[in-house]
Amino acid sequence: MPRGLVMVAMVGIVTLAVTSGCALFEDEKTAKGRKLYRHYCMHCHGETGQQAEGFNWERMPDPRPRDLSETAAMSTFSDEEIFNTISRDMRDTALQEVLDDENYFAVSTMPTFKYTLSEEELWAIVSYVRTLHGGALEFDVEGRRAQLESEFQAAKAEHDQARTVMDEALAKQEAEESARAAAEEDAEDDDDEDVEDEDEDIEEDIEEDDEEEEILLPEEEAYERASEKFEAAQTAWENFSKRPKMSQIRRPDLTAGEERQKLGEEGKRLYYDTYGCNGCHSIGDSGGLVGPALDRAGFRLNDTWVYRWIRYPQGMKKHTRMPNLGINDHDARAVVAYLDTLRAPKPDKPIPPLE
Ligand code: HEC
Ligand code: HEC
Known part of the structure; x- marks a missing residue:
């Protein structure tokens, strides 16, 4: 092959590698981040960070995940800002003070991974996210x-x-x-x-x-x-x-305490405004498709099981895509009371075609 062509080919490969976040020249950390991103982020953000790419994107309520491959916008965020977004505590986004807090990313349907992954893993993900818009991690891990x-x-x-x-x-x-x-x-x-x-x-x-x-x-x-x-x-x-570990969640006594109906109403608000469960689960025609539909949760699922699941999913299924959202005892009780009210009728069986 003539030298010129070799050069062109090499430049081509390098350009490709840089622009597509190709694994060819990836360091170990970024490679680890890529794997984690594919497991925990891709359904909403797409493989290369573009909109409408992940299977869940269309089903997300507003604001839908932004384009992580857009260099101009993404490079205005510092590494620490991206880290803080994926590693924050969920707060009630119906509160004006939360929306006004400049240091807080107040979108409930962007889940936190603070309680699911190690800090090192979170930085690896940030490193990978950087490659999606042709950048590189600068933070000194x-x-x-x-x-x-x-x-x-x-x-x-x-x-x-x-x-x-x-x-x-x-x-x-x-x-x-x-x-x-x-x-x-x-x-x-x-x-x-x-x-x-x-x-x-x-x-x-x-x-x-x-x-x-x-x-x-x-x-x-x-x-x-x-x-x-x-x-x-x-x-x-x-x-x-190391990934954060909780001790086994004890079986709660769910009959005692606050009035069930009031608790269920609070749970509904928590479901949408604080923990953004609707980003991944559907009820009726709206909500995400990452986890199972919850229309019939009240019939299908056992309260105690749901309580333990939402407080510590990884304790029951180590590599589940559902993150631990840091739900405390009270909030978990409320969400459980809400899910228990979801008792949609069974979808009609399709009428068999006439012979
Ligand atoms: C359930 C869907 C969902 C999952 C899963 C998800 N995100 Fe998001 N993400 C969103 C939504 C919604 C937004 C808010 C709209 C926006 O600004 O992009 C968002 C925003 C972001 C932003 C932009 C933050 C900003 O300041 O504007 C980054 C970066 C991001 N997500 C990274 C990740 C990473 C990394 C993961 C995996 C560890 C992840 N997301 C998982 C839905 C999701
Ligand atoms: C990032 C997406 C995501 C978010 C956010 C999320 N889940 Fe899930 N959820 C899943 C996935 C995926 C599963 C399936 C778990 C598995 O088998 O690994 C699941 C399973 C469940 C189940 C069991 C359903 C069944 O039929 O077996 C319940 C109940 C549940 N989630 C409730 C919630 C609640 C309540 C919230 C909010 C507090 C929530 N989830 C937030 C993804 C998510």
Whole structure:
């Protein structure tokens, strides 16, 4: 092949690779992000980020997913902004204050992945999203890893130190108390006659003890603070490389508590305005097609099962496409009460054609 042609071919391949986010020159992180994107994002955003490409796009309520391949618009977002969009807490988008919050992405039908994926995985996805519009991740992920690790180490050292100080303070207090008790005993030995009085004294002491609040030593308070900080740093560090894990969701008692109907109405609002369940599930003719239709959820599904499912889908099916949306106990009860009201009749069976 003449040299000129080889050059043209090479330029062609490079251009193709850059413009289509082709796997040819992808680094490991971006490749990982591509896989995750295909599993968790593609149904709404399309394989190359273009509109109307994902099978769910047409069915989405407004605003439908924007074009992630559009360089001009997408390059105005920083890496951190994209990260925050895919890793936020869901909030009630019917509230004006939420819509007005400039730092919050207030579209309920764009789910969060904060409770489903590790931080490293989220950055890998951002890295892949960048390639969809010919960009590249600039955020220093390794730096972030190092920062979280050193914060964790520092919090651990502080925590260990606070424990030593607290242990010493407690030992000192105990020694002082037993010295005082010994001294009192000596004094009592001196007058044996007051036995009756003494019994009364003891009873009074016990009553007082019951009422008295437990007073913590300042060293104990400092230790509690250090423990909290340590736990937070540990979780952040662990969530960097591991997916968030919850303990098994217990079976709730769904009969008790608030009035069922009121709870169901609240659940409906949460379903649409906070958690955007309608982005993936349909009721009647509207709503997404990523998950099963929920028209007949009230007939088909068991409340306790639904409660446990929506609070922690990954606990029941590890690789499900339904993300954990960070739903708390109260909200889950309300959504369950709403789903229980969905009792559409069975679709009519088609009339068999006449012979
Ligand atoms: C249920 C459908 C759905 C899924 C799944 C989904 N998105 Fe979205 N996404 C939306 C909607 C709706 C919007 C809001 C309209 C818009 O701005 O694009 C959006 C917006 C965005 C935006 C634009 C944010 C901005 O500031 O305008 C980014 C980036 C994005 N999504 C990335 C992702 C990634 C990455 C994933 C997978 C981890 C994902 N989305 C999964 C529906 C979805
Ligand atoms: C990003 C899309 C997505 C979002 C958002 C979403 N789901 Fe799902 N959901 C799914 C998928 C996919 C399944 C099928 C699960 C599987 O088998 O892996 C599912 C399954 C379910 C099921 C079981 C249905 C059945 O017939 O077995 C229920 C109930 C459910 N989701 C309720 C909800 C509720 C309530 C919300 C909002 C709080 C919600 N989902 C948000 C995608 C989603």
